[in-house]
Amino acid sequence: MQPQPVIVWFRNDLRLEGNLALSAALSSQKPVIPVFIWNDKSSDCTFNGPHSERWLGVSLRHLSDSLNHMGSRLIIRTGYAPKELRDLASETHADHVYFNERYEPSEIQTQSLVEEALRPQNIVLKAFNSNYLFDPRTIYKANNHPYKKFGAFWKHCLTLKEPNPLPLPLRSEQFSSPMLWPNTVQLTEMNEGSSFREVSCIKPMWTPGEASSNRKLKEFLLTSYEYYSENRERSDITGTSMLSPHLSFGEIGPTQILQELDQQKLKATASVTLHEDKFITELGWREFANYIITHFPASNSEPSNTVLDHFIWDDNKYHLTAWQSGETGYPIIDAAMRQLKSTGWMNNRLRMVVASFLIKNLLIPWQKGAEWFSYLLVDANEASNNLGWKWIAGCGTDSSPYFRIFNPLTQSQKTDHDGSFIHQWIPELSQLAEPWIHHPWLAPIDVLQRAQISLDVDYPRPIVDYKTSRIRSLAAYKQAKLLYDLERKHN
Numbered sequence: 001m002q003p004q005p006v007i008v009w010f011r012n013d014l015r016l017e018g019n020l021a022l023s024a025a026l027s028s029q030k031p032v033i034p035v036f037i038w039n040d041k042s043s044d045c046t047f048n049g050p051h052s053e054r055w056l057g058v059s060l061r062h063l064s065d066s067l068n069h070m071g072s073r074l075i076i077r078t079g080y081a082p083k084e085l086r087d088l089a090s091e092t093h094a095d096h097v098y099f100n101e102r103y104e105p106s107e108i109q110t111q112s113l114v115e116e117a118l119r120p121q122n123i124v125l126k127a128f129n130s131n132y133l134f135d136p137r138t139i140y141k142a143n144n145h146p147y148k149k150f151g152a153f154w155k156h157c158l159t160l161k162e163p164n165p166l167p168l169p170l171r172s173e174q175f176s177s178p179m180l181w182p183n184t185v186q187l188t189e190m191n192e193g194s195s196f197r198e199v200s201c202i203k204p205m206w207t208p209g210e211a212s213s214n215r216k217l218k219e220f221l222l223t224s225y226e227y228y229s230e231n232r233e234r235s236d237i238t239g240t241s242m243l244s245p246h247l248s249f250g251e252i253g254p255t256q257i258l259q260e261l262d263q264q265k266l267k268a269t270a271s272v273t274l275h276e277d278k279f280i281t282e283l284g285w286r287e288f289a290n291y292i293i294t295h296f297p298a299s300n301s302e303p304s305n306t307v308l309d310h311f312i313w314d315d316n317k318y319h320l321t322a323w324q325s326g327e328t329g330y331p332i333i334d335a336a337m338r339q340l341k342s343t344g345w346m347n348n349r350l351r352m353v354v355a356s357f358l359i360k361n362l363l364i365p366w367q368k369g370a371e372w373f374s375y376l377l378v379d380a381n382e383a384s385n386n387l388g389w390k391w392i393a394g395c396g397t398d399s400s401p402y403f404r405i406f407n408p409l410t411q412s413q414k415t416d417h418d419g420s421f422i423h424q425w426i427p428e429l430s431q432l433a434e435p436w437i438h439h440p441w442l443a444p445i446d447v448l449q450r451a452q453i454s455l456d457v458d459y460p461r462p463i464v465d466y467k468t469s470r471i472r473s474l475a476a477y478k479q480a481k482l483l484y485d486l487e488r489k490h491n
Contacts, residue, residue, distance in 0.1 A: 002031060002178070003029075003030045003031065004030065004094060004095040004096075005030055005031035005032065005033050005092050005093070005094045005095075005178045006025040006028055006030045006031070006032050006033070006094060006095075006096045006097070006098055007033045007035055007085065007088060007089060007092070007094045007096070007097045007098070008021055008022050008032055008034045008035065008097075008098050008099070009021075009036075009037070009081075009085060009098070009099040009114075010034060010035065010036045010063070010074075010099075011099065011100070011102060011107075011250075012131065012248065012249055012250045013100040013130050013131055013250035013253075014036075014060065014062075014063045014210070014249050014250050014251050015063070015210040015213075015250060015251050015252065016063075016066050016067070016070070016170050016210065017166070017170065017210065017256070018130065018166045018167075018252070018253045018255060018256045019100065019130055019250075019253075020100065020128035020129070020130045020167075021098040021099050021100045021126075021127075021128045021130060022034070022098070022170075023167040023170070024098055024126065024128060025096075026174045026176075028096070029176065030096075030176065031176045031177055031178040031179075032072065032175060032177075033075060033088070033092055033094065033178060033181075033182065034067055034072060034073070034074050034075065035074070035075040035076075035077060035084075035085075035088060036060060036063075036074060036075070036076055036077075037076075037077050037078070037079065037081045037084050038076060038077070038078045039078050039079065048374075048375070048380075049344070049374070049376050049377065049378075049380060050344075050375075050376070051343070051344025051345075051376060051377070051378040052248075052344065052377065052378050052379075052380045055206065055245060055249065055344075055378050056249065057187070058208040058209065059208040059209055059249050059251060060074070060076070060187060061187055062208065062209030062210060063209075063210070064187065066210065066211075067175075069172070070170065070172045070174075070175045071172050071175050071177065072175045072177060073177075073181060073184070074184075075088070075181070075182055075183075075184040076185040076186070076187065077184070077185065078185055081110055081113070081114055082110075082113040082114045082116070082117035082118075083117065085114055085117065085118065086117040086118060086121065086123075088182060089118065089121060089123050090121065091182050091183075092178055092182055094123065095122070095123055095124065096123065096124045096125075096126060097114070097118060097123060097124070097125050097126070098126045098128065099111075099125070099127060099128070100127070100128050100129065100130040100131060100250070101127045101128065101129055102131075103136060103290050103293060103294045103383070104293060104382045104383060105293070108297075111125075111127070130250070130253055130255075131247075131250050131253055131254075132254060132286075132287055132290055133157070133163050133255060133258070133283070133287055134157060134160065134163075134287060136287075136290055136291040136294040136295065137294065139156060139157065139160075139291065141156075146291070146295035147291070148292075148296075148398060149397070150284070150285065150288045150398045151398075153284075153287075153288050153291060154281065154284040154287075154288065157284065157287065162258070163255045163258070165259070166253075166255055166256060166259060205343050205345070206245065206343075206344075206378065208245070208246075208249070208251065209251060210251045210252065212246070212251070213243065213246035213251040213252040214252065214256075216241070216242060216243060216246065217241070217243060217252060217256075217257060217260055218260070220241040220242070220243070221260065221261065221264050222264075224238070224239065224240075224241070225241075225279060227239070228240070228241075228278055229278045232278065232279075232282075232347070232349075233347065233348070233349035233414070233415055234347075234415055234417075235332070235335075235336070235347060235349070235350055235415040235416045236416045236417060236419075236420045236421045239347070240347055240348070241279070243257070244345075244379035244381075245344075245345070245378045245379040247286070247379070248378075248379040248380065248381050254283050254286070254287075257283065258280070258283075261280075282348075285384075285387075286381075286384055288387070288398075289381070289383040289384040289386075289387040289388075290384075292383065292387060292396075292397055293382065293383040293386070293387075296397060299390075299396070299397065306484060307395070307402075307477070307480050307481050307484045308393065308394075308395045308480065309480075309484070310479075310480040310481075310483035310484050310487070311476060311477065311480040312476055312479070312480070313363050313364060313365050314362065314363035314364065315363070315364055315365060315368075316362065316363075316364065318463075319362045319364060319463055319464070320358075320362070320364055320368060322460075322463050323337065323354070323357070323358050323362065323364070323369075324337065324341075324372055325337070326338035326425075326426075327460055327463075328357070328460070328462065328463050329441065329459070329460040329461050329462035329463055330357070330408040330409075330412075330462055330466075331412060331419075331426055331429060331437060331438060331439075331440065332350075332353065332408050332412035332415070332416060332421075332422065332438070333354050333357050333408055334425075334426055335416075335421055335422045335424070335425035335426050336350040336353065336354050336425075337354060338425040338426065339425050340373075340377070342425075344377055344378030344379075345377065345378055345379065348388075349411070349415055350415070351373070351388060352388070352391075352392055352406060353406045353408060353411045353415075354369075355369055355388070355389055355392040355393075356392050356404075356405055356406035357406065357408060359389075359392060359393050360392075360402075360405045360469075360470070360473045361405070361464055361466065361469040361470065362463075362464060362469070363469075363472070363473060363476065366389045366390065366392070366393040366395070367389075369389055370385055370386055373389070394477075402474075402477045403477070405470050405473065405474075407466060408466065409438055409466070412438040413435075413438055416438075417434075418434055419432075419437035419438065422437050422438075423437070426459070428453065428458045428459050429451070429453065429459060431450070431451035431452055431453070432447070432448075432451040432453060433451075436451075440453065440455065440459060441455060441461050441462060
């Protein structure tokens with residue numbers, strides 16, 4: 001008689017290798033039923049934007065192909081996760097459900113609801129941590145309080161034992177199938193307009209899937225890793241790993257990245273220690289974002305610095321639309337926002353520049369920007385996205401001071417030396433050379449005529465003056481601070 005099967009519930013861990021939940025299920029030597037639940041109404045789906053949804057469809061197709069190659073298959077169900085898992089367990093007589101944990105408040109709630117739904121059937125729910133280096137619930141200060149500052153948090157993490165080696169590569173003979181596979185929704189049956197279509201916004205910039213993520217990592221380590229510190233903020237070249245979407249969908253995990261670094265022996269070659277490695281520090285910020293959302297879930301949408309509770313925002317709808325569509329009159333801002341809309345991505349430096357402009361020059365609440373990013377980013381990650389926006393706004397547990405306001409002109413010249421990034425994304429400025437490409441409204445009339453540009457016809461003038469808007473922003477913050485101090489004094 002065949003043992004009762006184990007269900008492996010896939011979510012943002014769309015890979016076979018380094019997937020602790022899957023490896024544990026295979027080690028049980030029971031039949032394994034991999035399942036992904038699409039359009040889960042029990043939580044706020046991370047992959048809810050046009051780029052992330054389309055990536056998800058392609059990634060699921062690759063995961064399904066990989067499982068088929070192993071003699072298994074991916075079961076797709078649609079609907080409410082607790083009900084679908086309960087029904088699937090009843091259909092297949094499964095006695096265990098294995099999954100990799102998520103730490104967002106909505107996902108923690110989903111996991112609790114799943115546990116409640118399975119409990120009456122005596123189905124055991126087992127959780128694993130595959131998508132982060134550390135379990136955030138195991139890290140505390142000496143006084144047993146959670147960390148609030150990245151520096152202290154990451155310093156502590158670097159003293160911890162490195163994550164255990166990942167399981168050996170999987171083999172097809174490890175996969176045991178149930179006697180009868182349950183019904184599944186075919187990827188090709190998903191309705192028109194859904195994520196399950198490979199469309200132009202994914203190609204040619206992105207190739208989703210586990211195999212692609214591993215190729216991209218190896219290519220980065222061999223070609224760009226050594227120069228990461230110098231080039232990661234450049235917009236005119238690809239100076240980053242471009243792994244963030246693969247991490248977001250769990251097509252690769254951070255432990256896999258560290259192990260590949262060790263195997264390549266790049267740290268020794270470049271004479272860089274773990275403490276000094278800028279690339280690994282960026283993984284640390286990802287860990288910190290997940291840590292903060294775990295220990296301070298309410299801070300995910302509300303400011304941690306209550307000074308901003310007293311801030312008087314402008315919240316101009318015209319300015320918000322101009323920012324979203326890349327029509328602010330500041331070329332570096334507009335190029336970055338158009339890149340985001342077209343590809344679902346921009347590098348971290350540009351994310352900070354456009355966020356600073358929205359919050360501090362346009363005086364639009366940071367939540368509006370975070371919502372837009374969450375919708376369009378292909379690497380949408382609730383914890384990292386909100387941490388980044390609150391860092392810029394100056395209201396996170398660890399954030400930039402409010403008076404730090406990025407100058408778009410300076411940032412344009414630093415990150416896009418010859419204007420090639422702006423030329424790529426703002427074709428109406430393609431004939432304008434440096435230095436005017438960074439500030440076309442200052443260009444002489446004859447320069448604009450030769451470039452076939454008529455301001456406010458072909459390209460807008462700045463919607464705000466940087467210096468004036470900076471003064472206004474600092475004055476508004478000063479007033480908010482006075483109101484905050486008065487409130488504290490009277491309380």
